[in-house]
Amino acid sequence: MKERIPVEVDGLELELSNLDKVFYPQTGFTKAEVVDYYTRVSPVMLPHLAGRAVTLKRYPDGVNGEFFFEKECPAFHPDWVETTTVPSRNERGKVTSCVVENLATLVWLANLATLEFHTQLSRKAGEDRPDSLVFDLDPGPPADTLDAAWAALRLKEALADEGLECFPKTSGGKGMHVLVPLNTPLDFKRTKSFAHTMAQELEKTYPDRVTSVMRKELRKGKIFIDWSQNDPHKTTVCAYSLRAGTRPFVSAPVRWEELEEAQRRADAGALAFEAWEVLARVEDAGDLLDPVLKLKQSL
Ligand code: ATP
Numbered sequence: 001m002k003e004r005i006p007v008e009v010d011g012l013e014l015e016l017s018n019l020d021k022v023f024y025p026q027t028g029f030t031k032a033e034v035v036d037y038y039t040r041v042s043p044v045m046l047p048h049l050a051g052r053a054v055t056l057k058r059y060p061d062g063v064n065g066e067f068f069f070e071k072e073c074p075a076f077h078p079d080w081v082e083t084t085t086v087p088s089r090n091e092r093g094k095v096t097s098c099v100v101e102n103l104a105t106l107v108w109l110a111n112l113a114t115l116e117f118h119t120q121l122s123r124k125a126g127e128d129r130p131d132s133l134v135f136d137l138d139p140g141p142p143a144d145t146l147d148a149a150w151a152a153l154r155l156k157e158a159l160a161d162e163g164l165e166c167f168p169k170t171s172g173g174k175g176m177h178v179l180v181p182l183n184t185p186l187d188f189k190r191t192k193s194f195a196h197t198m199a200q201e202l203e204k205t206y207p208d209r210v211t212s213v214m215r216k217e218l219r220k221g222k223i224f225i226d227w228s229q230n231d232p233h234k235t236t237v238c239a240y241s242l243r244a245g246t247r248p249f250v251s252a253p254v255r256w257e258e259l260e261e262a263q264r265r266a267d268a269g270a271l272a273f274e275a276w277e278v279l280a281r282v283e284d285a286g287d288l289l290d291p292v293l294k295l296k297q298s299l
């Protein structure tokens with residue numbers, strides 16, 4: 001029989017189940033630890049989730065099991081879970097997505113084996129108003145995370161020439177994400193074309209190491225700067241989300257100096273952060289991506 005444990009989170013009632021189940025066999029990280037991680041990281045993660053339609057990546061049997069990419073908020077959600085209507089991509093249809101506005105919702109979703117939380121760039125579903133711009137830096141093997149960090153640093157310099165500040169996070173996978181806070185009225189047409197131009201510019205400056213073209217055969221050994229993520233329908237993994245890899249790695253905010261240091265030491269491991277490390281870093285420095293929520297910049 002499935003044991004259900006009733007809990008109260010900020011006055012809201014929910015049930016937890018299967019807490020002993022191992023979700024990351026390589027390290028023995030359990031579902032209880034997933035719920036615990038999201039609870040502890042919530043003070044810095046919730047502001048990045050707030051208002052946004054969230055796409056869930058659920059792994060009911062852990063990282064080695066089957067998974068579901070869910071735009072739709074599970075139909076049996078408690079009435080205190082906020083939802084929003086998102087126009088679906090191809091059909092005329094609409095999808096009702098969850099919006100994670102509070103800790104109880106985060107815990108409820110973690111208990112549904114949501115390991116990854118993916119968000120849109122627009123704070124209001126369906127609105128043509130990205131509040132940040134993202135560059136998704138993807139290494140084409142044998143290029144690796146250190147090459148992505150190198151490209152992120154070059155991108156930072158190019159953006160500084162445009163008078164723009166930007167902030168990096170690891171993807172929790174192989175690459176890096178660079179976020180440019182906007183928080184000013186701009187639409188996706190503008191952000192996407194700006195991102196495309198920047199990617200092409202870097203490709204021109206560093207043709208051996210960077211490409212702005214998606215095609216797999218062209219990225220071999222290079223960093224593909226994916227500018228096309230600046231699209232109303234696309235998502236990027238949310239800051240502080242776990243990833244369903246071999247170990248409980250997180251999409252973790254980092255400092256530019258840490259990218260430089262990792263480069264100097266040729267230490268890719270320095271750019272891979274597990275859940276417990278991220279909690280220690282947050283304890284220490286708070287949310288390194290706080291400016292992404294607040295800083296106003298125009299293109
Ligand atoms: P990596 O560093 O390994 O590339 P990533 O999270 O950047 O990790 P990408 O494959 O580059 O992964 O995709 C970028 C983002 O696009 C993801 O974070 C995710 O939000 C979204 N995405 C990728 N694949 C899918 C998919 N099949 N369906 C929906 N969204 C996706």
Ligand code: MN
Nearest residue numbers: 136137138175
């Ligand atoms: Mn990527």
